Amino acid sequence: MGKPARPLQPLTLTAEDINSNLAYAEQQLLKTENRLEENVHPRFTPTDFQGGQWLTIDTKDWRAGFFNGSEWMMFEVFGDNANGWRQKAEARTRAFSAEMSRPQTHDIGFKALNTYAQALRLTGLEEFKPKIFEAANTLGNRFMPEHGVTKSWEDANGELRVIIDNMMNLEIFFLAADLTTNAEDRDRWLKMAVTHAVTSEKNHIRDSSDPNIDGSTCHVFFYNRGVCKTHQGIADSSTWTRGQAWAMYGYAMAYRYTKKWPQYAKEAELFLATAQRTSDLYLRRLAEPRNGDWIPLHDFDAEEGAPKDTSAAALAAAALIELSTIDKVESDKRGRYKVAAESMLATLSRPSGDKPYRTTASPEDVAQESILLRATTSFATAGGGKKDIERGLSYADYYFLEALLRFQDVYGGKPRAPGFVKAAKTAAGVDVTWSETRGAATYTVKRAASAAGPFETIGTTTEPKFTDTKAPAGQVLHYVVTATNHAQAESVASLVASPAAMASAP
Numbered sequence: 056m057g058k059p060a061r062p063l064q065p066l067t068l069t070a071e072d073i074n075s076n077l078a079y080a081e082q083q084l085l086k087t088e089n090r091l092e093e094n095v096h097p098r099f100t101p102t103d104f105q106g107g108q109w110l111t112i113d114t115k116d117w118r119a120g121f122f123n124g125s126e127w128m129m130f131e132v133f134g135d136n137a138n139g140w141r142q143k144a145e146a147r148t149r150a151f152s153a154e155m156s157r158p159q160t161h162d163i164g165f166k167a168l169n170t171y172a173q174a175l176r177l178t179g180l181e182e183f184k185p186k187i188f189e190a191a192n193t194l195g196n197r198f199m200p201e202h203g204v205t206k207s208w209e210d211a212n213g214e215l216r217v218i219i220d221n222m223m224n225l226e227i228f229f230l231a232a233d234l235t236t237n238a239e240d241r242d243r244w245l246k247m248a249v250t251h252a253v254t255s256e257k258n259h260i261r262d263s264s265d266p267n268i269d270g271s272t273c274h275v276f277f278y279n280r281g282v283c284k285t286h287q288g289i290a291d292s293s294t295w296t297r298g299q300a301w302a303m304y305g306y307a308m309a310y311r312y313t314k315k316w317p318q319y320a321k322e323a324e325l326f327l328a329t330a331q332r333t334s335d336l337y338l339r340r341l342a343e344p345r346n347g348d349w350i351p352l353h354d355f356d357a358e359e360g361a362p363k364d365t366s367a368a369a370l371a372a373a374a375l376i377e378l379s380t381i382d383k384v385e386s387d388k389r390g391r392y393k394v395a396a397e398s399m400l401a402t403l404s405r406p407s408g409d410k411p412y413r414t415t416a417s418p419e420d421v422a423q424e425s426i427l428l429r430a431t432t433s434f435a436t437a438g439g440g441k442k443d444i445e446r447g448l449s450y451a452d453y454y455f456l457e458a459l460l461r462f463q464d465v466y467g468g469k470p471r472a473p474g475f476v477k478a479a480k481t482a483a484g485v486d487v488t489w490s491e492t493r494g495a496a497t498y499t500v501k502r503a504a505s506a507a508g509p510f511e512t513i514g515t516t517t518e519p520k521f522t523d524t525k526a527p528a529g530q531v532l533h534y535v536v537t538a539t540n541h542a543q544a545e546s547v548a549s550l551v552a553s554p555a556a557m558a559s560a561p
């Protein structure tokens with residue numbers, strides 16, 4: 056008989072926890088930034104069961120962008136402080152220039168999203184936009200219409216494999232579709248993204264009357280053979296926890312973008328349902344005593360005492376926060392998702408015991424660079440093998456920071472400013488659009504005759520779009536948008552957007 060199930064106790068994540076983790080992150084990222092040239096990036100720490108100084112990779116590696124993504128978050132949080140995050144992050148982003156069009160695996164999505172997409176969101180510089188389109192086309196070249204998916208890899212015999220991880224890379228299609236003014240490109244990118252997500256739901260998400268299996272994921276689908284196997288989990292029939300978390304995050308993200316397009320309303324519903332099914336399975340399995348706390352074993356079917364994976368926990372927390380804000384999710388469930396995400400982040404945030412999940416290095420201790428500990432690349436009996444076990448991992452740190460910021464957006468402090476604000480002149484006036492801010496209850500649109508302000512409020516809206524029907528004629532106008540959350544906290548203003556050719560406005 057196994058141990059009886061004992062519910063995991065909810066933990067609280069305070070504003071102080073978030074702030075002290077962000078300050079600690081800044082300290083740790085600075086050590087790495089000071090040590091590594093801008094075309095050399097963190098991979099994982101060198102020894103199993105330990106932190107340390109990052110082993111490194113060049114821009115071609117799939118993990119290369121995560122450190123740059125973390126730097127952009129530092130710029131977002133701390134602005135242009137004495138550490139000069141914008142300049143550092145921008146220089147590192149530019150090192151990825153050739154990478155956006157280099158033929159490579161599905162991981163081009165991770166790289167572009169962490170580098171040029173963040174650069175555009177946080178600086179508004181138009182020169183970054185074509186890089187996002189290049190990356191979408193690089194991923195698009197991997198789309199296999201006969202199978203309805205972007206391929207991960209193929210071996211020397213032409214055997215095509217797709218991993219559940221690919222769900223994450225679809226965001227570059229969705230983002231490019233939102234940003235382009237070319238309808239043909241938009242429709243093509245959207246179609247590939249939606250089709251891949253629908254196909255993956257069929258081939259990777261298990262259906263079963265057993266609640267320990269229903270909504271779980273299998274890792275690698277072999278399209279030539281029609282079978283699904285594992286690469287990094289312990290068995291073809293097991294549930295590798297990071298794969299499960301890629302699915303949770305990937306389907307929540309796919310819902311966020313797809314729901315905007317009426318022609319894909321049915322698919323948007325499927326994506327939201329799938330994000331919930333995969334999340335519900337994750338939480339049911341996490342409650343099994345073998346995990347011991349809010350951080351999962353590397354595989355939900357592993358034996359008690361097997362390695363943990365903090366990267367899966369950070370990803371799952373980020374996904375659950377997103378789902379906890381969606382009105383269409385039943386309110387009890389939203390509450391459970393919030394409690395679970397908060398408890399996961401609190402567990403990761405507070406180093407304690409002899410096997411802590413987070414480092415506690417001093418600023419002088421340059422030999423300790425990662426933020427989190429105990430992230431596992433692979434602990435498989437075959438396939439990916441046993442490698443890089445319970446170490447610091449660049450994407451564990453990235454998703455930990457992202458989840459902390461998502462939690463702050465919705466449940467503490469101020470939400471982040473809306474990103475990707477665009478203003479375009481139309482017959483009806485000026486259309487102002489932006490990307491959603493998680494946790495925003497309303498958005499306030501403000502207009503000024505000078506980019507330096509003062510900005511005057513011209514309307515509030517719950518949707519990420521607004522038409523200024525009273526734009527004065529013959530003037531160059533400028534717009535900013537703020538987000539206000541349910542606690543009435545208003546973000547700082549977005550970057551300024553100015554429609555081209557306003558001088559000829561109606």
Ligand code: GLY
Binds near residue numbers: 220287297432
């Ligand atoms: N996408 C590779 C991994 O999750 O390890």
